[in-house]
Amino acid sequence: MSDNRIDTLTRRQFVRAAGAAAGGLLVGFNLSACDSGPVSGQVTGDGPLLANTFIRIALDNSVAILVNHSEKGNGAYTALPMLVAEELDLDWSSITVEPAPTSPEYYHAWWGVYITGGSTSTGSSWGPLRSAGAKTRAMLLEAASRYWETDASGLTTAGGYVVDAANGRKLAYGDLIATIREHDIQPPESVMLKDPADFRIIGKDRRRIDAPEKVTGKAVFGIDVELPNLRTATVLRSPVFGGKVKSFDASEALLVEGVVKVKEVSSGVAVVADNFWAARKGRDALKVEWDLGSNAGLSTAAFYEEYRRLVDTDGLVAEDVGDVEAAFREFGDSEDSSIVEAVYELPYLAHATMEPMNAVADVRADRCEVWSGTQFQSNDRRLIAEYLGLSEESVVIHRSLMGGSFGRRASTIADFTLEAVEVANGESFPVKVIWSREDDMRGGFYRPLFVHKIRGLVDGDGTIQAWHQRAAGQSIMQDTVFEQAYMADGIDVYSMDGCVDQPYSIANHRVESHNPAKVGPLPLWWRAVGQTHTGFAYESFLDELAHAAGRDPMELRLELTRDFPRMHQVLETMAEAVDWGSPRADNRGVGLAARTAFGSFLAQVAEISVTDDRQIHVDKVTCVIDCGRAVNPLGVRAQVQSGIVYGMTAAMTGEIEIEEGRVKQSNFHDYPVMRMPHMPEVVVHIVDSGADPSGVGEPPTAPIAAAMTNALFDATGERVRKLPLINQGWRFRS
């Protein structure tokens, strides 16, 4: 589908604009400029290095690769070094990874800010990191040719050595550093990248580089950071979003052994102690009087009511192809056509990362150091500098490993990092603020609650003639620094992602958006963002239309995607992989959903079993994905499994409810998540389209809910339009 409206909403354009709006230092990231910095001859305590922006080779031939994307389970610390290692022909065991510092040469190559998100770590690094590797290799080849006084054309590289093909002699990269310095060898302006047919590392399964420290308990997450004199704090926050401290009585808290200080901060009252347990007990002993503010009456039930009303009214037009109204007029009255209407409802969701939020801050008069598991360090740094009245250069962010993130740690307001700075400000010691699970669950950064209403028309031939969708839910971008870049004509691109610009040919297709007021919790990107709700609504409704038309859901999608070859190929692969259409037992169902998300194309088939007393077990999920070139297929399969599990929790049990301004859920007993016994067999097929790498981390979360509920319909004839399933009396088979 295409018309001018879509053009204003394509992701890539927003993405470019975002870079420009946010400072845009490196939009259009010019690699040669990065690489022509101080390339050789930097002397550190360990001796001279061959160093450029991303690569540091030491005399002993060890190689550090600076990675400018967070490692939060996504595998960036493995996949990104693979790009360098491929072009530079490194010995994998010589590689270590360092988080790249918060300076502009490390900002996101497409977006011009230091961020990990949008499933872009590999895609945005694909050019820059391979070039960095290839240019470094060219320098080493030149150095060896000078050293041996031989023509460079006879030289090659392998496993960290330059090799002379004529006689087999070789030189370690580290041993060429002196020659590079002596001759002041500079990186070439441009360089040939490897022919993919010659790849030895890219495209081959590679185990994670960070696994050894993670199976031995040695990996340092934010919560594990240790510093001399470090204190631990917990913060008592308002039970209602936006509530303020009226007064507090710390006398009993201060009696708890180990409590050193109680202070008010903007988020509440902080109890600073020698250790976590004292801080926690001190907090329990606090007495705080709150001014609950205007949100004390807030409830999710009221949000649903309001949004249901909204989707009955015209919204802002996000996409308008053909003439929906004319189609309904033309076909609507004919006897053999059918009009279907459905409303889909999705709740607020917490990210519930395994590691609750935390951060460490050390604030001195003229500088501030922060240790944080963050996805968005340039934003954190800017906000910290603003808050402390320091220059950005005086704020140093050490990015730690993070125990999951799923979007939560890319905070538009730097919330948990800035809070630690605020608690540590004015103290002579560094402070680690740890959120309890309850703090984290009730923290108020959620996937926004959404209501979608769709009206569709199928003609007598079973062709979808019209699709009219309205969505209502809070905008993530509105009222943030990203508003200008990510909103056009009042429409948030993230709210609509997944219901506009989909690879289905429907002649008359209109999508409208309502952005209700942003009150209460702060809506935030949550793995797959808009696709988490649009994917459910869109793919459920497609199934409903298929049923109304008496058509097979796979066959219908195959027809709709005829003009979209990559999506079509994915569906064809799926039909074969699962032997679509094969008979199944009475208590079993099969459901299909497909998506274009984060530049990738994917389909999922869920096979489920149900019992008469409404227990459900997902036996198997097959996922076919075309994510461009799969740099690390082992990692891609892991992310697909991961995304499916994450989405299954949301479909089955995930829900944050608010009553009288207070979040009902608090911990894993009342926000249940998927566990081992619920795990389906996940089978992944990667379609190799030869395209450049596209997103992998988020796409698999997008289709799974609809695949499950479509399977449920197949098994039972019951259509679930409101998530989570547990509220419809369904539960995981025990």
Place this chain on the structure above:
Amino acid sequence: MTKLYVNGTEHEIEAAADTPLLWVLRDVLKLAGTKYGCGIAQCGSCTVHVDGTPVRSCIAPLASVAGKQVTTIEGVAEGETLHPVQQAWLEHDVVQCGYCQSGQIMSAIALLERNPDPSDAEIDEAMAGNICRCGTYQRIRKAIKAVASP
């Protein structure tokens, strides 16, 4: 002062008797491999062995483990040689963010010690208390089976 053996070493701990073992390990002994995930025995991140039995250290007060043998993730390898379960975790590329994995490994070791060849149902039962938000369950299952039947 409470006496405690952790990974074979005797410690005299000075901490309030109600301090959960988890925070004794992390804040007093600086053994940070054992993780805080929920604090109410719901997630399994804090799993350690006490006298050989898997225990959620977040709800085990210091007083309750006085004089006992505690094994943490830091104590399961023999020097440089990883425990077979850790080794299997590497071979099957189980970890993602890794935050839950200390607890997963401690639960898996305990399972295999009492049942060297568990069925799928027995794996489900033994591992149901350990949440992984990254969804590594499939590879955990494979790794456990690999150790069970090498």
